[in-house]
Amino acid sequence: MTQHNGTRPIDAASGTGASDPTSLPLFAPAVAGPARPGRERSKFRLTPTDLDPATPLPADLTVHQTYTQPVAPSSGAGADAGSAGLDWALVAAFRSQASEQLSAALGGDRGRLDRQAQRELGRSIILELLETEAAEQVSAGRDPWTPHDQQALATAVFDALFGLGRLQPLVDDDRVENIIITGHDTVRLELTDGTLLPGPPVADSDDELIDFLVFLASRSEVNARPFSEAQPRLHLRLDGGARLAAAAWVTPRPSVVIRRHRLRRVTLADLVDRGTLTPLAASFLAAAIRARKSVVVAGPQGAGKTTMVRALCAEIPTHEAIGTFETEYELHLHELPDVHPIVHAWEARPGSGERGPDGRQAGEFSIDEALYDSFRFNLSRQIVGEVRGREVLAMIKAMESGAGSISTTHAATAEAALRKLVTCAMEAGAHVTQDYATRAVAENIDLVVQLHLDTTPLPDGTARRDRWVSEILAVTPGEREKGYATTHVFTPSGTGQSEQAGPAVPGVLPDEYRALERYGFDLAGFYAQAAHHPPHHQPGEAAS
Incomplete structure (x- = not known):
């Protein structure tokens, strides 16, 4: 039952706007209130499709604005437009009423309607509530809602009930x-x-x-x-x-x-168009993937590592069966059947409740277990998405089991990525020694693709971020001190990290990578461009 204070419905039980989303009756038992008696209906009609669109963000959006009220072009950044926005307590109250009615309509048998049907039922309930409230506004002599107000309110209530509020x-x-x-x-x-x-x-x-x-x-x-x-x-x-x-x-x-992740359907050519890497570097990476080289994409947070992995995966031949292993789905290769017809996607699941004698929580499903199961799926490539810790063991196992794997990790430089992976492997297993971890990394990773993120402050107080491939590092076993040798196939475009202003340029090509020419690598172009960019060798770096 709803009481009224001005134009804001108040929850009769609590006397508040019922703003706590965890109390939604849709997800807990609820008692539906008595239906309100018939009232004059407004002429406003809201179709289900009217609830979906969200008003686009204005270019000069400020922290004071709500998403339903764009700022006029004349108002600069920092203008306070909050008074023109939605009443969120009103949204919460309508959401509470709608969820009560939806729970009552569904009863105890929620399984009889699928998710889409429940959403459509919710739409009709929200429509009924707003029509009734609009009629009450007119009957009480208050200013009626405008169609824009009604649609904005309907969208917000639907988002609060079914979406992200x-x-x-x-x-x-x-x-x-x-x-x-x-x-x-x-x-x-x-x-x-x-x-x-x-x-x-x-x-x-x-x-x-x-x-x-x-x-x-x-x-x-x-x-x-x-x-x-x-x-x-x-x-x-x-x-x-x-x-x-x-x-x-x-x-x-x-x-x-x-x-x-805006760029799900992305190729290396797309990244070239965006200035992320040069056509020559794209030619090299595309050939490396086709030749089944195992690649780690490294970089700081937000540098575009997942996007780069998607672009690399676009070079995998369509006949190959792919397995992806992630803590949360991010690659979404399984959602692009025209690009990757055969994808088995695994997502880890955290457990809940107390831990058992084996230290695991009930319901837990790890990436290690997913990888173990995948060996019965006749996969051509196993891709372990992001390595933050013990996932490194799954990454190494995937690379040991078949060539051509791809993973990501966070690191400031390509060589730092190798050191981090060694550390992660040592921390992940009680019996993993530094020698084993180093040998496993050196023997199974062929290339490290390092992404650079550059943030430039702008005069208006905002900032611009630019991303590009800063290094491509070839890795081979060797070097007694480190346990591996590295070669900058593509090196930072300046003499130092602080001076680089764009994608990496050709460096030194190890002899074994000349074979990539048969997979489409522009070998002649590499040597021609390398002549204009003398390589900058790092201490202990191999040279060919």
């Missing part, structure tokens, strides 16, 4: 690549062109943001993840493929990063 428009906007949150009202958006700018608040308080994250983590029907004071970190794949990482209770304020 106030985050949904940001995730839906094709210009936004990363959403960086360090508290409910401290939001930064990284656009696809590399620009960084302030974003709108995503909750009314830090507590509300944490409650929403808990709700978001627990509602997944496929791969729910715990998030609590006992487990204060969250890594989650969102609908649509975005990746969410969050931390709370162990940070001053809740910290969240949502990464949207």
Whole structure:
């Protein structure tokens, strides 16, 4: 039952706007309130498709704005447009009413309607609620909602019920690549062109943001993840493929990063067009993948490692069966059947509850187990997505089991990536010695592709990010002191990291890589360009 205070519905049980998403009756038992008596209906009609579109972000969006109210062109950055935005307590109240009615309609047998059918039912319930409320506005002599207000409110309620709430428009906007949150009202958006700018608040308080994250983590029907004071970190794949990482209770304020991988269907040629690497480097990498060289893509956070892996995978012949192994799906090769007809994709699953005698939580499924199972799937390539720790053992095993594997890791330089992988291997296994770890890395990794991320402050207070391939390093066993030898096939374009201003240039080509010419590598072009770029040898680096 709903009481009214002005134009804001108030939850009769709590006297509040019912803003806690974890209390949604859709995900917990609820008692439906009595239906309100018939009232005059407004002429407004909202079709299901009207609920989907999100208003695009204005170019000069500031932290004070809501996503429903673009700033006029005359208002500069920092203009306060918050008073013109949605009433989020009103959104929360309608969401609560809609979820109660949806729970009552579904009853105890939620399985009789699939997810899409439940969403369509939710749409019709939201429509009914807004029509009734619009009629009450007119009957009470208050100013009626405009069609824009009604559509914005309907979209927000639907997003709160089925989507990401106030985050949904940001995730839906094709210009936004990363959403960086360090508290409910401290939001930064990284656009696809590399620009960084302030974003709108995503909750009314830090507590509300944490409650929403808990709700978001627990509602997944496929791969729910715990998030609590006992487990204060969250890594989650969102609908649509975005990746969410969050931390709370162990940070001053809740910290969240949502990464949207905009370039799923991408090739090395596309990256050449974007200035990420030269045509010659693309020719070399494409030939290396076809020749089944095992590659590690390294770089800092946000440098575009996953995008580079997708582009490399586009060079894998279509007849090859691929297996991907990830903590959360990010590569999404299995969603491109025209590019990769045969892909078996595995996603790890964290356990929950107390640990058993073997130290594992109930329901846990690791990348190691997925890789073990994959040996019965007749795979041609096994790709272990991101190596942050013990995943390195799965990466090494995949590379030992068959040539042509691809992985990523975080590192500042290509050689630092090798040292990090050795360290990860030693930390991952109690019986892994430094000699074994070094030998395993040196014998199984052929190439390291290093990505560089450059952030340039702009006069208006924002920033631009540029990414490019800064090194391509060939690795071979050897060098008694280090356990491996390296050769810069492509080297930074300047004499030092601080001077480079673009993609790597030809360096030294080991003799064995001349055979890549048969796979399409422009060998003559390499030697011609290398003559104009004398190589810069690193200490202990091999030269041919």
